[in-house]
Amino acid sequence: MKFKRSERVSRIMKELLEHPNEILTLSHFSQRLNAAKSxxxxxxxxxxxxxxxxxxxxxxxxxxxxxGVKYIPEASKEYTRRxxxxxxxxxxxxxRIISGGFLYMPDIMYSTRLVEGVANIFATKFEKMEPDYVVTVETKGIPLAFMTARALNKPLVIIRRESxxxxxxxxxxxxxxGSTGKIERMSLSRRAMKPKAKxxxxxxxxxxxxxxxGMKDMMKEFEAEVLSIGVLVETTTPVEKRVKDYIPLLILEEVIEERGEVKIYPNPRVFEEEGQPEDQLPEELEAQE
Incomplete structure (x- = not known):
């Protein structure tokens, strides 16, 4: 069955979007769409x-x-800001304010559209680092970590609270x-990741x-290198955190419970970094097949 160019383009685009950071050969598309590689x-x-x-x-x-070719999700500054x-x-x-000055966030963390957007932002920041795994802990942040792993086409590792x-x-x-000051426990299966991973x-x-x-310390047990830490929301207090190298996307400055006021804004540093350089796609790729 022959497809028109417009039909081929839409089908190729759909498959690329469904397989981010996965190499797909021209032969793959040529066979599926019954078209020449040229x-x-x-x-x-x-x-x-x-x-x-x-x-x-x-x-x-x-x-x-x-x-072959692969689609790399990339969040522009405009997209990130939006x-x-x-x-x-x-x-x-x-x-959203909960007693004690906390914020209700589950509906945001379970919004597929918003989580995919944030994941694309993290993927843009981390793609060049070439990590082997995306790691998170057993919390409501799992959907965000999962979508980031999907965008990077890397396995997700979830550290449990209890084995x-x-x-x-x-x-x-x-x-x-860091929030309660209490001693807590986390565990990870020895089979979850290979040693000395990034x-x-x-x-x-x-x-x-x-x-x-705690997650960084757990990675030391596997001799893994932590390339970076991505956080959706960071509070301004305490000023001194237990980790240094991390990227917060939103800054929570204050929750004034009695006035129902929340002071939160995008982290300005997120927009300071330059975007990814453009890759040149030759008009003819058959030589690579």
Missing amino acids: SISEDMVIIKNALEKAREGRIKTVAGAAG ILEEIAEKLKEPD KVTDGSTVSINYIS VVIIDDFMKGGGTAK
């Missing part, structure tokens, strides 16, 4: 140009016998919670940084 190559140029104009990602070519400002406005709603029989042999450590850590909320420090 035609698929021309289709890729159209898709590349469209993505660049929309600033919603990029197409990267991978040379070699097993090479997503973070939308989340900040939602978190400013007075009825389970089905985990097999585990490593357990104690850590001090990882990025994702967390939904940071106050004192105790949980993030």
Whole structure:
């Protein structure tokens, strides 16, 4: 069955978006769409140009016998600002304030659209670091870590609060919670990740940084290198956190419970870094097949 160019482009685009950071060969598309590789190559140029104009990602070519093309999600500064400002406005709603000065966040953390947006922001920051795993702890931040792992096309590792029989042999450590100051425990199956891996850590909320420090300490047990830590919301107090190298997307300055006021805003530092350089896609890719 033959497809028109417009039909091929839409189908190729759909498959690339469904497989972020995964190499797909021209032969793969050629067979599925019953088209010559030269035609698929021309289709890729159209898709590349469209993505660049929309600033919603990029197409990267991978040379070699097993090479091809892959779609890399990329959050522009405009996209990043739009997503973070939308989340900040939602978190400013007075009825989110819970007794004790806490904020209700589950509906945001379980919003597939918002979480995917934040995940694309983190993926843009971490893609060049080439991590082997995305790591998080057993909290409501799991959806965010999962979507970040999907965008990077890397396995997700979830550190448990308590070990389970089905985990097999585990490593357990104690850590001090940054928010409560209490000693807590976390564990991870020895089979969860290979030793000496490179990882990025994702967390939904940071106050004192105790949980993030616990995750870093857990990674030491696996001789893993923590490349960076991504946090959705960071509080301004305490000023001194238990970890140093992390990227907060939103800054929570104050929750005034009696007035129903929440002071939260996008982290200005997020917009200071330059975007990813553009990859050049040759008009003819058949030589790589």
